[in-house]
Amino acid sequence: MTYRRAVIPALAGGLLITLLLWWAGASAQALELRGTTGVFDVQSAAELRRWLLPWSYEPPTGLLSDGPAATGTGGTALSGGTQYADLYHTAMQIRFVAVFVFFVAGALLLVRRLPPVQRRTPATLLALWAWGPVAGTLAVTVSAPWLIASGGHGSYRVLPQLAVVVASSGPVVVFTALLTALLTVFMARVTAKGADPLPRRSVPPRAARLAASVGTAVVALSLVVLSYQSVAARIQTSFGGGGMLSEPGDLLREWLLLGGWSGPASTPLGHWLLYRAADVVMLAVVWWALRLLPGLLTRTTVPAMAVGAVCATVLGLFASQVLHMAMDDTARVWGFMYLFADLGDGVPAALTFGVTAGIAAFATLRLAEGRGASRSGS
Structure with a gap:
């Protein structure tokens, strides 16, 4: 699909997700009104408010610092609270612009390289769904410095604060x-009408399986090795730093760990195996998506494989988290909203290892195809 045809659905999607998140953030203030507990119980209302506050344009009560007053333009006195409120509003403006830009950039690439034609529609839908949380994570990361500064403690434990925002x-x-x-x-389906047909590529099955296996091994490095309890603890504590770069452990865990697990010593074996089965399902989803991805793309490029692998990793996370919901009794104890409390966790690490997995899969695919071509030529 040409850029001219792909840009319209990408812009429409970027505008919609920005408006939906703005509306969701604006709804956070409504949860503070009287009568809210008549619709939600106290725990569910608090959890829903936690979901919405990162996208609320108005700062929550008690978040901003009430720093010393300053003199504004023309000698106007500005209170410390006003200055920090302006910083918060700037952070949210950057956040909404960033989520629009990041979603449009990813959607443009996905719609162009993975157009919803020739039986690609389910794959395109899933990839775009997975890209949304990635765009959201990148947006909150870009806006984090202004948000941290609006709290009035910008130089205190910067990296742990950044980890919380991410x-x-x-x-x-x-x-x-x-x-x-x-x-x-x-x-995208509407704009694709009348375009030249975009048949699916023919990829050697052995090369596709090998590339998928290499990419899945990269993801497994985070999910199985780095996420093991003792290794994760070492990541948390081994890296030092001073001043503003002190305590990087929380931030490293956000960008490096796709999960967390330990041995079955403290839990029943059956329960432990069920949770490990969810991890296996995640890796299976990643492998299957990477196995199909080269054949679905109209052209196999490094950016397309990297973004596709990120989406595959996020989809694997979704599958694992849905299985965890089915096994957990959180909803019965804390309320229905807590059932989805962990949905979307791990996206920063999925971005890190998804990009790496996509590049590794692309390199493996090229090597395997080149070796196969040389054998057939000889």
Whole structure:
């Protein structure tokens, strides 16, 4: 699909996800009104508010610092609270612009290289859905310096504060991304009418399986090795630093760990095996997606494979988290909203290892195809 045809659905999707997140953030203030507990119980209302606050344009009560007053333009006195409120509003403006830009950039690449034609529609829909939380994570990361500064303690434990912000995009992005993906795919199918046919590529099965295995091994490095309890603890404590770069452990865990697990010593073996089965399902989803990806793309390039692998990793996370929901009794104890509390966690690490897996899979695919071509030529 040409850029001219792909840009319309990408822009429509970017606009929709931005508006949905803005509306969700604006709804956070409504949860503070009287009568909210008549609709939600106290725990569910608090959890829903936690989902929405990262996208609220108005700062929550008690978040901003009440620093010393300053003199503004023309000698006007500005209170410390006003200055920090301006910083918060700047952070949110950057956040909404960033989520629009990042979603449009990814959607443009996906719609162009993975157009919803020739039986690609389910793959395009899933990829765009997975890309939404990635765009949200990148947006909260880009806006983090202004948000941290608005709290009045910008130089205190910067990296732990940054880790909290990076992990704050929340389940709301997952749900808004699903609606956005549906609209984007619909628009892409409309704009694709009348275009030249885009048949699926023929990829040697052995090369595709090998590339998928290498990419999945990269993801497994995070999920199995780095996420093991003792290794994760070492990541948390082994890296030092001074001043503003002190305590990087939390931030490293956000970008490096796709999960967390330990031996079955403290839990029943059957329960432990069920949770490990969810990890196996995640790796299976990643492998299957990477196995199909080269044949679905109209042209196999490094950016397309990298973004596709990121989406595959996020989809694997979703599958694992849904299985965890089915095994957990959180909803019965804390309320229905807590059932989805962890949905969308791990996206920063999925971005890190998804990009690496995509590049590794691309290199493996090229080597395998080149070796196969040389054998057939000889």
